[in-house]
Amino acid sequence: MNPETIVVIGAGLAAATLVRELRARGYDGVLRVIGDESALPYERPPLSKGFLQGADEVADFTVNTAAWYAENHVDLRLDTRAISIDRKHQHVVLADGTTIDYDALVLATGARSRLGGSEPMAGHDLPGVHLLRTLKDAQALKEQITDGTQVAVIGSGWIGMEVAASSRALGARVTVYSPDDLPLAKVFGERFGHHLLELHQRHGVDVRTGTRVQGIELVDRHLQVVSDAGSSRAEVVLLAIGAVPNVELAETAGLEVDRGVIVDASLRSSDSKILVIGDAAQAFNTRLRRQLQVEHWDNAIRQGKLAAATLLGADESYDWLPYFFTDQFDLGMEYVGDAKATDETVVRGTENEFVIFWLRERRITAAANVNIWDVNDTLRALVGREIDPARLADDSITLEEL
Structure with a gap:
């Protein structure tokens, strides 16, 4: 070319x-x-x-x-x-x-950033309501979050949960409105969803699961998040719905x-x-x-x-597996693969340091290392292989031996 x-x-x-x-x-x-x-x-x-x-x-x-x-x-x-x-x-x-x-x-x-469904969420353009996509967005959000600030996060995807963790680290009081029973469980299954929910709750985040937000209002110069669980006051609202x-x-x-x-x-x-x-x-x-x-x-x-x-005319192609990482509180995670929430999960390791495998018909579709490092390349090589779930769960067998 x-x-x-x-x-x-x-x-x-x-x-x-x-x-x-x-x-x-x-x-x-x-x-x-x-x-x-x-x-x-x-x-x-x-x-x-x-x-x-x-x-x-x-x-x-x-x-x-x-x-x-x-x-x-x-x-x-x-x-x-x-x-x-x-x-x-x-x-x-x-x-x-x-x-x-x-x-x-x-x-x-x-x-x-998504503003809503077919219509933008009511109140998305009020002062104090933020999106997070650009550096300018982040600078504006950063200026408003200090020790004791009441932060409301609407949405429980990666951006929402990461901002919730970062806000708590800054001393803010944080409420997350999650439309699902478990954060990210639709993507990663209930095992990881439970772990993420418990992690945030241990660090003082008020995660309101199964809660849909109807909009944001300005009442007596204060923001209020209106949801099917009632109205709650906030000083800063992050709209993180995709x-x-x-x-x-x-x-x-x-x-x-x-x-x-x-x-x-x-x-x-x-x-x-x-x-x-x-x-x-x-x-x-x-x-x-x-x-x-x-x-x-x-x-x-x-x-x-x-x-x-x-x-430049080279013969190369899109042949790699999706990969991403997240850091929240004391959790560091890397994920590689393309799992569905309905895939079987197998966990090996301890409560705080573990590997999750996702399987479909005994074949590995994805893997994630949580607080265990320098193993993601090994996990990438395992994706696509058919391995006995009992061997995957047995951490006396090294990942390299699998």
Whole structure:
């Protein structure tokens, strides 16, 4: 492929990894990156953890320095919004009316916070109600959470539970409104859901399970969360009910779109000159033999590298398993695989240091190490194998022996 001019829309981790990999592989053509945030491309996981708690500075999770972009002749345009793609003439139209020509275009448009179902949640735009997707979001949230602040978290996914843990570490009083009986059990099953719930309860988080929130109100200059369990006062509210991939540019350009933009195993869209990477990509995974839309740090890095390979004509494909990690209180977890909540689970280890295996018809679909380190590569190699559950549970047999 080796195009003369590559334009990237989106300036997150996937985009920053892509341009770094292109230069590392010797690409010397024109590189332009268009991003609508003002900050240099950065990693998002610290926003709900280290940065929120004050342990990480922005420089710690910025992918490349400003000097790197200058030295490597990458035209990085921040605070700039792309509004349309003209596929016929191969150019991108910017909000100021100017156009940028491309030989190859990469969409790394990411995702945005979900505001509700078919309608935004009532009160989502009130002062003191926050989303957490960008550095600007995290800075605003961080400014309001101090010792004793009453924080309400609506949603019990990864972002919600991580912010709950970080807020408690800062001394805040925290209530989590979970629509499910157990946090994350729909994804990871009841065993892990129970563990996560008990972890937060031990650290003083009021987790209200099976509770649906109808909206947020301002009463006597104070926020109130209105739920089917009654109304509760809060000073800070985080709306953490999921994310929506940013596919509008692709959709209006006529690309094939489902939840994400449909791309093949090399990350090419229905227009071979346009690739899609990161949260907005619904890519064909050759190992799992189906389209996957994955919104995790590891995937952004790997797809950035794969897109660089594709652009330079290398024969590589999306063949890795989903991976993610979380840190909450004294829990550190890494997960690899593609399990369903209905899969059988097998646990080996102690109450606080253990490995969970998910199995379907005795075949491992995923594995997670909790407070046990340097084993994730071994677990990755076990996924897909058929192993006796009794052997998996027997920690006298090492993971390598399995």
